[in-house]
Amino acid sequence: MKIAIIGAGISGLLAAYLLKKKRPDASITIFEKNTRVGGNVQTVQFNIGNSHHSSTLRWADLGVNDFNLATYKNILALLKELKVPYKPLENSAAFSTLDGSISYVIEPGYQAGSRAFTTMPVEVQKGFDNFSRQAPLDCQDPTFTEFSVAEYIQYRNENNPDHDPNFYPAAFVEYNLYPRINGMYFVNDTAPSTMSFVAIMNHYCLQEGFGGDSPERVYIEGGCQTWIDALQHALIQQGVSIVCNAAVQVLGDTSGVNILLNHSEFEHFDAAIMACHASTSLQLIQQGITSDMVQVLSQFSYNNSVAIAHTYAPLLPPNQAHWRTYNLLIHRDVQLRPYTISYVCNRHQNDANHHLYQAASEEYFVTLNPAIPIPEEYVLKQFDGTPAQTYFKHNMVNAKALKAQKLLWGRHRRGVQGQNSIYFTGGWTWGTGLHEDCYHSAQQVVNLLLVHLLEPEWNTLELSKLSA
Ligand SMILES: Cc1cc2nc3c(=O)[nH]c(=O)nc-3n(C[C@H](O)[C@H](O)[C@H](O)COP(=O)(O)OP(=O)(O)OC[C@H]3O[C@@H](n4cnc5c(N)ncnc54)[C@H](O)[C@@H]3O)c2cc1C
Numbered sequence: 432m433k434i435a436i437i438g439a440g441i442s443g444l445l446a447a448y449l450l451k452k453k454r455p456d457a458s459i460t461i462f463e464k465n466t467r468v469g470g471n472v473q474t475v476q477f478n479i480g481n482s483h484h485s486s487t488l489r490w491a492d493l494g495v496n497d498f499n500l501a502t503y504k505n506i507l508a509l510l511k512e513l514k515v516p517y518k519p520l521e522n523s524a525a526f527s528t529l530d531g532s533i534s535y536v537i538e539p540g541y542q543a544g545s546r547a548f549t550t551m552p553v554e555v556q557k558g559f560d561n562f563s564r565q566a567p568l569d570c571q572d573p574t575f576t577e578f579s580v581a582e583y584i585q586y587r588n589e590n591n592p593d594h595d596p597n598f599y600p601a602a603f604v605e606y607n608l609y610p611r612i613n614g615m616y617f618v619n620d621t622a623p624s625t626m627s628f629v630a631i632m633n634h635y636c637l638q639e640g641f642g643g644d645s646p647e648r649v650y651i652e653g654g655c656q657t658w659i660d661a662l663q664h665a666l667i668q669q670g671v672s673i674v675c676n677a678a679v680q681v682l683g684d685t686s687g688v689n690i691l692l693n694h695s696e697f698e699h700f701d702a703a704i705m706a707c708h709a710s711t712s713l714q715l716i717q718q719g720i721t722s723d724m725v726q727v728l729s730q731f732s733y734n735n736s737v738a739i740a741h742t743y744a745p746l747l748p749p750n751q752a753h754w755r756t757y758n759l760l761i762h763r764d765v766q767l768r769p770y771t772i773s774y775v776c777n778r779h780q781n782d783a784n785h786h787l788y789q790a791a792s793e794e795y796f797v798t799l800n801p802a803i804p805i806p807e808e809y810v811l812k813q814f815d816g817t818p819a820q821t822y823f824k825h826n827m828v829n830a831k832a833l834k835a836q837k838l839l840w841g842r843h844r845r846g847v848q849g850q851n852s853i854y855f856t857g858g859w860t861w862g863t864g865l866h867e868d869c870y871h872s873a874q875q876v877v878n879l880l881l882v883h884l885l886e887p888e889w890n891t892l893e894l895s896k897l898s899a
């Protein structure tokens with residue numbers, strides 16, 4: 432069995448790893464466009480501190496930085512299997528306007544109703560407590576499947592167990608819910624109110640632990656690159672080839688897939704797994720793309736974001752005592768920019784409990800899409816002198832995308848997958864694309880591929896005929 436995987440983000444690496452587990456004899460080549468593997472996982476390193484006296488080697492995750500091991504069951508098992516070191520991060524948050532006129536914190540261990548772990552204004556806390564209890568139940572209820580966040584809030588204010596028209600007070604929505612949604616990486620570019628309620632709850636439940644056991648949020652020691660390196664190492668040991676700087680074109684039909692590499696060499700594979708974005712697949716598949724594929728893939732749209740490691744404090748709450756691991760901006764008087772959040776890295780890396788860093792008090796941050804520009808001199812520099820910043824492309828998870836995910840997988844394993852020997856995996860294919868979602872997607876695609884290769888007639892079936 433000879434399989435090509437296009438894209439070496441976590442989804443492509445996981446697909447290779449899981450396939451090798453089931454079929455150790457499979458020959459797998461991963462083709463990656465970039466010079467590095469990891470996709471949205473990107474760790475940078477730099478020296479922090481006054482170089483005249485001392486400086487300390489530090490790191491920051493610009494993209495993926497946080498796994499909730501209480502819910503990421505598969506990722507946890509894999510971290511253990513690969514012996515990837517992880518530590519609890521400080522699970523705290525601050526919400527503030529840029530001018531600090533509204534500013535409060537939520538401390539680790541916060542539970543609904545507990546004032547000891549928050550300085551939230553009373554109305555905000557009331558809404559937050561109600562939301563923590565009610566919303567995780569509601570997102571399982573088919574009534575709310577198609578609701579936007581604003582529709583959900585309105586519905587619950589009109590219908591709730593307490594008959595309270597202020598069940599979710601406006602202050603909670605404006606100063607907590609919408610700022611939090613604006614800090615999620617898959618937010619759309621219109622407004623948090625228009626986001627899919629189910630999509631944002633996937634993030635609240637899977638990453639933040641709403642509606643389940645207490646969250647166990649961790650960071651990977653040395654940054655998430657350590658995790659990618661461990662997975663890559665394991666794959667190479669198992670004989671998987673990883674080709675970087677690869678420009679590929681994909682030509683599929685029912686008998687397999689030809690990959691044209693760097694405009695020169697053709698290589699034949701039994702199947703290809705597209706582990707890049709939907710929009711990229713639309714460009715790369717030169718032959719064998721079906722109308723079903725086009726219909727599904729074109730439903731996903733993408734946003735570009737910038738992440739910068741820096742020391743520019745005006746992006747944090749003006750009251751330094753309020754700085755927390757995750758700092759959310761209350762967009763009051765500033766023009767709304769979706770996906771804005773700042774991390775205090777020392778807290779993310781749980782500085783207070785870290786013997787190496789207790790003495791190194793210099794604070795540094797990572798900000799996604801800064802609301803105000805960061806002067807160049809505050810941007811941290813990597814060892815080669817380049818700024819510690821990067822650009823990410825991420826799909827927006829809206830109602831359209833969630834529906835398209837269902838079409839992709841189909842019912843009874845009869846979705847778009849496998850037509851003309853081409854398969855799809857990636858964060859965009861499952862939920863909101865957190866790492867645990869990527870695992871499920873990779874696992875599912877490997878299962879499908881193995882079934883289909885034993886039953887080749889699957890490849891010729893059209894979704895339109897199947898769903899009739
Ligand atoms: C800023 C940010 C922070 C996040 N934080 C978290 C977090 O803390 N925890 C969490 O669980 N999830 C987080 N996520 C979600 C994250 O996207 C997923 O967890 C996961 O990393 C997605 O992996 P992927 O492989 O599906 O996609 P990607 O990481 O986007 O990988 C796609 C790969 O395809 C490659 N590619 C693109 N074009 C081509 C081409 N033409 N040919 C070959 N290869 C190509 C890309 O270079 C890339 O390597 C975050 C996302 C973002 C954007």
